[in-house]
Amino acid sequence: MPRAAVVGTGLVGASVGLALRRQGWHVTGTDRDPARAERAREVGAVDAVGTDPGADLTVVATPVGAVAAEATAALARGPGAVTDVGGVKAPVVAAVGSPRFVGGHPMAGSEQDGVDGASADLFEGATWVLTPTADTDPDAYATVRAAVASLGAEVVALPPERHDEIVAVVSHVPHLTAAALVGLAAEEAGEDPAVLRLAAGGFRDMTRVASGSPTIWPDVCGENRDAIVAALDRLVAALGSVRGVVAAGDRATLLAGLERARAARAGLPARWARPSGLVELRVPVPDRRGVLAEVTTLATDLGVDIADLEIAHAASGDRGVLLLLVDPEAGARLRDGLAERGYRPSVAPLGRP
């Protein structure tokens, strides 16, 4: 029976424990808060509370600021491989500096924090970045990679610095930007919040990430400082260039830039691996009670399996469009059923396989 140890039994650590145990591992766990470790045992996320010098794999699932010290301690306890789940990789990999440490970052989270939000399915279909380096021990990497893949995650191997640059661009800086945009809007509204009624669905979508708890961000920004500063500089340069184009009234350059962005956005990978051969059913919907239940209930009645669903708001106003990912035959059935009920659905093939 392979043996694993989890350090930190919050949402991700406890989910790792649940998922590894389901794969037949014996899992030991600790937490800075003994009550939380005990709770992890109660819910079945660990077999026992405590450390395990014989662990083949130790997963450090603490906040990012504590990873290096905990990983170093785990490496000193025994000969197994050690990985972590933190959102910043290069400083941690450098600080630990062991061939048996493989940095990791599962792109998975949950609305619900803590052990009670944990789920053995959390990593099913998720992207899980591993950051081996030239010094990484091949056996340690193989152990970590096999364990992660067995949890249903898709492994993407990247150099630690590259990981940090990418998350700065696609996560950290967008988050800081959303906060800045909300700040500007609040400043603009001043004493008259009614003017924010001019903020349509698009603004709500864009700034939703800023509505989360900010407590993790000082750690993240501290650990990934250099990549974030570099990405902020690039964003400011890009906005400066847009400013120049707008100020000059250069319509052609503006249109070309927005068209490039549109194409790039359309090329974003789907939220999860999409079975090929599906079509997108677009259903403009009014903002009225029950419309979503009506559409999804009809889908259920017609035996249509919805593989993905998004609600996109129009650029202006609050009307939306439901984007339903369905197989072509079911899509035609649902389209006809919706049309009979007064909707105006349209079917489009997906732009990508």
Add this chain to the structure above:
Amino acid sequence: MPRAAVVGTGLVGASVGLALRRQGWHVTGTDRDPARAERAREVGAVDAVGTDPGADLTVVATPVGAVAAEATAALARGPGAVTDVGGVKAPVVAAVGSPRFVGGHPMAGSEQDGVDGASADLFEGATWVLTPTADTDPDAYATVRAAVASLGAEVVALPPERHDEIVAVVSHVPHLTAAALVGLAAEEAGEDPAVLRLAAGGFRDMTRVASGSPTIWPDVCGENRDAIVAALDRLVAALGSVRGVVAAGDRATLLAGLERARAARAGLPARWARPSGLVELRVPVPDRRGVLAEVTTLATDLGVDIADLEIAHAASGDRGVLLLLVDPEAGARLRDGLAERGYRPSVAPLGRP
């Protein structure tokens, strides 16, 4: 019978026609494209194709670049009030320069362009900005205001310059910023689009507006140039200040700024006027087939009326949370039903009335 004329029978113009006719108006309409005006007549958006010198109200619903000329022509045709529906107000109001012209901007749109997307309900509950000035004729304003309110819209009166500043901050600059963020991500991905798999649901939400057609933006940016440039300067200054805070490792200032943004985001007005006394049911959901239909079907089975629904993605990863707005009694019923089926819903009172 009050008489109206619509200039431009696209989505908004045709919707105005349908809605005014339902309120008992006689509506005449024209379009640069005669076939589109004829189509508007066929679908009942106008009683007749043509102009109407006796119109009490003319609504100019052309692209923003053509508004001033069309409004001026309408003012010359007869003694009635004239308004428009363009997204930029100050340059248009100044160019037209008539007491009988009242600038307008309904915050309403649809996924589906053109007369075939038109709906008499488009403005139900929408915010509709009117921009009277010190020179505005009170009778003209009263005519426009009463007509707009009769379509179910909520009127917000603002000076034209103030409107333009606000939409620059809550719409135009966020749109340009979303495009810039997508551009950076595409540049970062370079030849390896697989790295964009590190972009989680939050990035998709933030950049969704950039996936729309860019064709309206050269006009919008041209007409609202000064306000957009000023708002871009403010955003760049805000990002520069964040950069300084991150580079200095100033955790307290960073946390305070993000916390202010969180509070401001929570204070954004709801997508539409919310009946008071509702509660928010939060349901963490996995990304698996059918989960949305399951939740909404259960709501239907339990007789629960969903007043609003959002899907929010977790800051990291692809899990989501459904936010359902329901009345407290129904919310408790749905919460219990969901809990029986293995979900972990929680109920929270809305932060605002």
